[in-house]
Amino acid sequence: MTKGSATVAIYIFCPQCKGSFKVRDEYAGKQGVCPKCGHVIRIASSTSETQRGVPRPATKAQKEEAHRLGIEFDERITYVDLKKKIEAAQAAKPTDDAPDSLA
DSSP: OOTTOOOOEEEEEOTTTOOEEEEEGGGTTSEEEOTTTOOEEEOOSSGGGSOTTOOOBOOHHHHHHHHHTTOOOOTTOBHHHHHHHHHHHHHHSOOTTSOSOOO
């Protein structure tokens, strides 16, 4: 691979199913199909044009942690919103080091 020919990933956010994925830059400026729902998506023409201002969806690991903590959420929740819910639940959770009673 020569200098300057590195493949750059373009991050895509599907407005239909709220899924996110990345494609190789060779698909820039073209249309593609969301692998999750089949919605036709216009792929940005450059990385600078990609989905600015679109919130990052929550990760699978975040969703698993939220389920483990008993947090209810919409599957389309954003990364930031779910992070806040997880942090609040963890802060409210009693620590194992605390005594059960002061008797």
